[in-house]
Amino acid sequence: MNVKDIKLGENLPERLLLDQHIDFIQKYSSKENEYEYTMTEYLRMSGVYWCVTVMELMGALDKMDRSAIIEFVKSCQTAGGAFRPCTGHDPHLLSTLSAIQILITFDAVDEMDQESCVNHIASLQREDGSFTGDRWGEVDTRFTFCAVAALSLLRRLDAIDLERTVAFVMASGNFDGGFGVRPGSETHAGQVYCALGTLGLLGRLGLVDSDRLGWWLCERQLPSGGLNGRPEKLPDVCYSWWVLASLKILNRLHWISKPKLKKYILACQDSETGGFSDRPGDMPDPFHTLFGIAGLSLLGYEKPQLGSVNPIYCMSAVCLMKAGINIPKFKTSS
Amino acid sequence: STWGVLLSYCSIATRLQADRATALYRTSCLPISVFTPVLTHNTVLQYPVTMTSSSGSEHSPGGSRTAVILYRDREEWSDIEPRKQDDGPNPVVSIAYTEKFQDVYDYFRAVLHRDERSERALRLTADAANMNPANYTVWAFRRVILKHLECDLQNELRFIGDMITHHPKNYQVWFHRLKILEWIGEAPGELEFIASVLLLDSKNYHAWQHRQWVIKTFNLWDNELDFVSKLINEDIRNNSAWNQRYFVVSNTKDLGCFNVAAEEMYYALGKIGLAPNNESAWNYLRGVLQSRNLYSFPGLRDGIQELVDREVCSPFLQEFRIDVFEDELELSLENRDAVLDTAKRVLEHLANTLDTIRGKYWNYRYRRIVSRYGGTDI
Numbered sequence: 001m002n003v004k005d006i007k008l009g010e011n012l013p014e015r016l017l018l019d020q021h022i023d024f025i026q027k028y029s030s031k032e033n034e035y036e037y038t039m040t041e042y043l044r045m046s047g048v049y050w051c052v053t054v055m056e057l058m059g060a061l062d063k064m065d066r067s068a069i070i071e072f073v074k075s076c077q078t079a080g081g082a083f084r085p086c087t088g089h090d091p092h093l094l095s096t097l098s099a100i101q102i103l104i105t106f107d108a109v110d111e112m113d114q115e116s117c118v119n120h121i122a123s124l125q126r127e128d129g130s131f132t133g134d135r136w137g138e139v140d141t142r143f144t145f146c147a148v149a150a151l152s153l154l155r156r157l158d159a160i161d162l163e164r165t166v167a168f169v170m171a172s173g174n175f176d177g178g179f180g181v182r183p184g185s186e187t188h189a190g191q192v193y194c195a196l197g198t199l200g201l202l203g204r205l206g207l208v209d210s211d212r213l214g215w216w217l218c219e220r221q222l223p224s225g226g227l228n229g230r231p232e233k234l235p236d237v238c239y240s241w242w243v244l245a246s247l248k249i250l251n252r253l254h255w256i257s258k259p260k261l262k263k264y265i266l267a268c269q270d271s272e273t274g275g276f277s278d279r280p281g282d283m284p285d286p287f288h289t290l291f292g293i294a295g296l297s298l299l300g301y302e303k304p305q306l307g308s309v310n311p312i313y314c315m316s317a318v319c320l321m322k323a324g325i326n327i328p329k330f331k332t333s334s
Numbered sequence: 335s336t337w338g339v340l341l342s343y344c345s346i347a348t349r350l351q352a353d354r355a356t357a358l359y360r361t362s363c364l365p366i367s368v369f370t371p372v373l374t375h376n377t378v379l380q381y382p383v384t385m386t387s388s389s390g391s392e393h394s395p396g397g398s399r400t401a402v403i404l405y406r407d408r409e410e411w412s413d414i415e416p417r418k419q420d421d422g423p424n425p426v427v428s429i430a431y432t433e434k435f436q437d438v439y440d441y442f443r444a445v446l447h448r449d450e451r452s453e454r455a456l457r458l459t460a461d462a463a464n465m466n467p468a469n470y471t472v473w474a475f476r477r478v479i480l481k482h483l484e485c486d487l488q489n490e491l492r493f494i495g496d497m498i499t500h501h502p503k504n505y506q507v508w509f510h511r512l513k514i515l516e517w518i519g520e521a522p523g524e525l526e527f528i529a530s531v532l533l534l535d536s537k538n539y540h541a542w543q544h545r546q547w548v549i550k551t552f553n554l555w556d557n558e559l560d561f562v563s564k565l566i567n568e569d570i571r572n573n574s575a576w577n578q579r580y581f582v583v584s585n586t587k588d589l590g591c592f593n594v595a596a597e598e599m600y601y602a603l604g605k606i607g608l609a610p611n612n613e614s615a616w617n618y619l620r621g622v623l624q625s626r627n628l629y630s631f632p633g634l635r636d637g638i639q640e641l642v643d644r645e646v647c648s649p650f651l652q653e654f655r656i657d658v659f660e661d662e663l664e665l666s667l668e669n670r671d672a673v674l675d676t677a678k679r680v681l682e683h684l685a686n687t688l689d690t691i692r693g694k695y696w697n698y699r700y701r702r703i704v705s706r707y708g709g710t711d712i
Contacts, residue, residue, distance in 0.1 A: 004571075035432060042469045088419065088443055090471045136474065138509050175580050175621025184546050184585075186539065186577040211702075215653075218695050219613060231573040231613040233537070255695040 004232050005222040012267035012280050016296065018304050020274030021289055022060045025051050028275075028286055036285075044086035045076060045095035047286060049102050054290040056105055056316045057297055057307040070108050073099050081116030082134070093124060093133045097146040100153050105319045114154050121147050122159040128171070129164030130182070140181050141172050145194035149313060152201050153325060166204050169195050177212035189220060189229040193242040196249045197312045205249070214252035217243050225260030226279065236278040237268040237288050240295030241314065248298055248311040258299050265292050265299075290314075402434060405441040410454065416440035417447055438462050446475055451482035460493070467501045473510045480514075487518050495527060502531050508540045512547060524548050529561070536565060537574045546581060558582045570605055576614040580621060589622055596633065598622040603637040606651075610641060616650040620657065628654075629662035649689040652680050656699060663707040670707065677703050 028037070028051065040047055048069060055061045076084040076099060082091035083099035096117065103109040124131045124147060131143040144165060151157050171183045172195065178187025179195035192213070199205050220227040220243045226235025227243045240261060247253040267280045268288070275284025276292030294314055297306040308317040405411050417440055442462045445455040459476040462469065480490060494511045501507055515521050528545045531538060549555060559582050565575040587594045602619035606612065628634055638658060641651050659677040663670060678700060685696035 035435075038432075038435060039466055039468075042466070042471065085470075088446070088471070089469075090474050092470065136477075136509070136513070174577070175584075175624060176617040180577075181539075181543055184550075184581045185543050186574050188539065211698075215695060216617075218692050221691055223691070231617075232571045255692065255698070257691045257693075260691060 003223060004228075004234060005224050006226070006234060006279055008224050008264065008267050009280060013269040013271050014263070014266055016266065016301065016304065017269050017271060017274060018058055020271070021269075021276070021293065022055065022058055022063065022274070024270075024274030024284065024289065025055055025060075025286060026063055041086045042089055043095075044089075045073070045083060045098040045102075046085065048072070049098035050286045050290040052102050052105050053315055054286065054293050056319060057290075057293050057309055059307060061105070066106055069102065070106055070111060073102050074111055077112055077117070079116070081113060081118070081120035083117075091134065093121070093131065093143050093146045093150075096121065097150045100150050101313070101315055104153055104323050104325070105315060107319070107322060109154070109323065114156070118151065118154055118156045118159050121150055125160050125165070127164075129161060129166070129168035131165075141169060141179060141191050141194045141198070142181070144169060145198050148198045148201050153313070153323075155325075157202070162202055166199065166202060166207070169198050170207060177209055177216050187216070187230060189217070189227070189239050189242040189246065192217065193246045196246050200249050200312050208250070210250045210252065214247060214250050214255055217247050217250075218252070218255040221256045221261065225257065225262075225264035227256070227261065227264075234279065235264065237265055237276055237295070238278065238291040240265050241291035241298075244295050244298050245311040245314065253298065262296065262299055262301065265295050268292055404434065404437040405458070406437055411441065414441060414444050417443035419443065435465055438465055442472065446471070451479045453483065455479055456483065456485070463497065467497060467504050467507055470506055473506045477510065477513060481517075487514055490514050491518070498531060499534075502534060502538055503540060505540065508544050512544060515548070515551075521548050521552050521554075524552075525554060525557075525561075532565070536569055536572050539574070542574045542578060545578070550585075555582065555586050559586075566605065570609045571612050571614060573614040576618050580618060583622070590625075595622055595626065595631075599631070599634060599637070606641065610646040610651060611648040613650060616654060620654070627661045627665060628658045629665055634658070647688075649684055649692075652684050652688060655680055656703070660703060660707070663703075674703065674708055 052061065052064055052069065055064055073083070075087060076091075076095070078084065078091045080091070082093070083096045084091045085095040085098075099112070100109065100117075103112055121131075124134070124143070126132065126139070130139045130141075131147045132139055133143045133146075147160065148157070148165060151159055169179070172179050172181070172185070172191070174180055174187045176187050179191045180186050180188060181191055185191070196205070196208070196213075199208060219231070220229070220239060222228060222235050224235055226237070227239035228235050229239050229242065244253060244256070244261070247255060265276070268276045268278070269292070270277060270284040273284060275286070276288045277284045278288055293306060294309045297309040298311060309315070310317050310320055313320065406416060416437075419439070438458070438461050442458055444450075445452075445458060456476065456479045459472050459479065462472045463476065466472070479485075480487070491511070491514055494507060494514060497507045498504075498511065515524065525545065525548065528541050528548070531541045535541075549558060559579070562575055562579045562582060565572055566579070569575070583589065583594070583598060589595055589598070599619065599622060602615050602622065605615045606619065609615070623631060623634070635658065638651070638655060641648075642655070656677055659673050659680075662673055663677075681696050681700040681703070685693040685700070689696065
C-alpha cells in the first residue's frame with residue numbers, strides 16, 4: 001500500500017535532550033537568531049506564550065525574565081481591551097489569548113484590564129455565533145476557540161452567547177466527522193482541536209460522534225509513527241499536539257500507537273542546537289518545540305518527567321490549578 | 335515543498351553616502367536563514383522560502399527589479415523622521431535587524447504613527463509586505479490607505495494576485511484579496527485565478543477556502559462539479575477535492591433524495607475501485623450515506639462484495655464492511671451469529687495483521703460490536 005509518509009533515518013535522537021531544549025529556548029530571543037526573530041514580530045505574543053509554556057513544562061520557567069515579560073504583555077494591551085502581538089502591531093484575538101495564557105502561567109492575570117478585554121471579545125461575536133479575529137471580519141473556528149478559551153480563563157463565559165457559539169462549531173462539522181475553518185471547509189486536525197477544545201470547555205462534547213471522530217484522528221498516524229493533519233499529507237510534530245490533544249479530550253488517546261509516536265517525536269529533536277522541528281532534519285523553532293514537548297507530556301513521557309499539560313488550553317496543569325481554573329476532568333488512564 | 339529552510343548567501347548592495355554625487359556600492363555577503371514562519375491554521379507554521387536574487391535586489395510584484403536604495407537615502411522621503419522599534423521600558427530581547435529590513439520598517443512605523451494615507455505610503459506598504467508578507471498590520475494599513483485614496487481596485491487585484499503566486503500559503507494575502515473582492519462587488523475570472531494557484535499545490539487549504547467563499551458569495555456553482563471531477567481524476571487522493579465535491583453536491587442537490595445519494599455512492603465506489611486504499615473516497619462514501627442504513631441501501635452491498643471478491647487489500651474496505659455488518663445487525667434478526675462472527679474475524683484480522691498500528695482501536699470496535707449485538711438474550 002502506497003502511503004505518503006517519511007522514512008525515519010538512522011542515528012536519530014532516541015531520548016529526550018531536555019537541557020538542550022531549555023538552552024534553545026533561552027537562546028531563541030538572543031542575537032543569534034536576529035533575522036527570524038525580527039520577521040516573526042507580528043506573532044511575538046504567541047511566540048512568548050510558546051516559550052513560556054514549554055519552559056514551564058520542562059521545569060525551567062525560572063529561567064525566563066518574569067517581570068520583563070509581564071511588562072511586555074501589559075504594554076501590548078490597547079485601550080479597547082485587546083492585545084497586540086507586539087508594539088506597533090494591530091491587536092488581534094490570537095495575541096489576546098496568548099497574552100492571557102502568559103499572565104495566567106505567571107500568576108499575574110490581575111495585572112491586565114480584564115473588563116475591557118472581556119467586552120472586546122464579546123463584541124467580536126457575530127449573529128451566527130462565530131467570532132471574527134478583529135474588526136476586519138475574518139471568521140475562523142480558531143477564533144471561536146480563542147474567544148472561549150480566553151473568556152474561560154478570565155471566568156467570564158457569561159459574556160457571550162454560548163448556544164450560538166456551539167451552533168457555529170457544529171455547523172463547521174463535516175461529513176467525515178471532523179471540523180474545518182468554517183462551514184464547508186475541509187476537515188483539518190488543527191480545526192478539530194479548536195472545535196473539541198471549545199465544546200469541551202462548554203461541556204458539549206456529547207454532541208460529537210466521538211467514535212467516528214476518534215477514528216479519523218487515529219488514522220492520522222502514519223507508518224513512520226508521526227501524525228499528519230489530514231489524509232495524504234506528510235507528518236509534522238505539531239500534529240503530535242493537535243491530534244493527540246483532540247484524542248485526549250475525547251478520552252481516546254490510546255487509539256494511536258504511543259511507542260511509535262514517541263519515537264517520531266524524539267526523532268524530530270535537533271541534537272546540535274536543541275529544539276524540535278516539524279520532521280527530522282529540518283530547522284527547529286519554539287512552536288514545534290512546545291508541541292513536541294507537550295505531545296511527549298500527553299504520552300506520559302518519563303526520564304526525565306515533564307510537567308502535566310492540559311489538553312484543552314495547552315498550558316501547565318499546575319499553573320491552571322494555582323489560578324483556580326476549573327477545568328474538565330480527563331481520565332488519566334487514557 | 336515549501337517546508338524547510340534554505341540557507342542562502344545573499345549579497346546586499348548598500349549605497350554608502352560618502353558623497354551624494356558619487357555613490358559607492360558595497361556588497362556584503364551574509365549567511366541568512368531565509369525562513370519565514372507563517373501563521374497558518376491554528377498557528378501551524380509553514381515555511382515559504384522567500385528567494386532574494388544573488389545580485390541583491392528584491393524581486394517585487396509586477397516584475398520589475400527595484401534597486402535597493404534605502405528609504406533614508408531617498409530625497410522624496412527626507413521630510414520623514416524614521417521611527418525606531420520601541421520595545422517598551424524593558425525590552426524582552428535585544429534585536430538587531432538587517433539594514434534593509436530595518437530601513438523599510440522604520441519608515442513604515444513612521445507613516446503608521448502619522449497615519450499618513452498617501453501614495454508614497456501605499457508604495458511603502460508594498461515594500462514592507464514584500465519583505466514580510468505575514469505582517470498583518472502592514473496589510474491592514476494598506477487597506478486603510480486604499481480606501482482613503484479610492485484606489486483602482488483592479489490594480490490592487492493584480493498586485494495581490496502576484497503576491498499570492500509568490501506566497502500561496504500565507505493567510506494575510508488571501509484575506510486581503512477577499513476584502514478587495516468584497517469592495518469590488520464582483521469576481522470575474524476569480525475561479526480561474528484560484529485554479530492557477532491550485533496548479534502549484536492542489537491541496538492549498540487557503541486556496542480552497544477562498545474558492546468556497548467566492549462560489550457562495552457570487553453564486554458561481556455552475557461549473558464547479560466538473561472542476562472537482564477533473565481534479566479528482568488527476569489525483570484521486572486529493573482530500574481537498576473530495577471535500578469540495580461534498581461542498582458542491584450538498585449545496586446544489588439534495589442528498590436526502592435517493593437518486594442523488596445513489597449517484598454519489600456509485601461515483602465513490604468507482605473511484606474506490608481504482609484506488610481501494612484511498613481514505614478520502616471511503617470517507618466520502620460514508621458521508622453521502624450518513625443518515626441511511628448501509629445494509630439496506632440498494633447497490634452498496636454488491637459494490638462492497640465486488641471489492642472483497644477481488645481480494646483487495648485495504649483496511650478501509652474492512653472497516654466499511656464492519657459498518658455494514660453493524661447496520662445489518664441493527665435491522666435483522668436472521669443470521670445474527672454468523673454476521674457477528676464474520677465481523678469479529680475481520681476486526682481481529684485488522685488488529686493483528688492488516689492495521690496493527692491502530693490495534694487498540696480495532697479491539698475497541700470488537701468489544702463494541704459484541705456488547706451491542708452479541709448478547710445471547712435478545
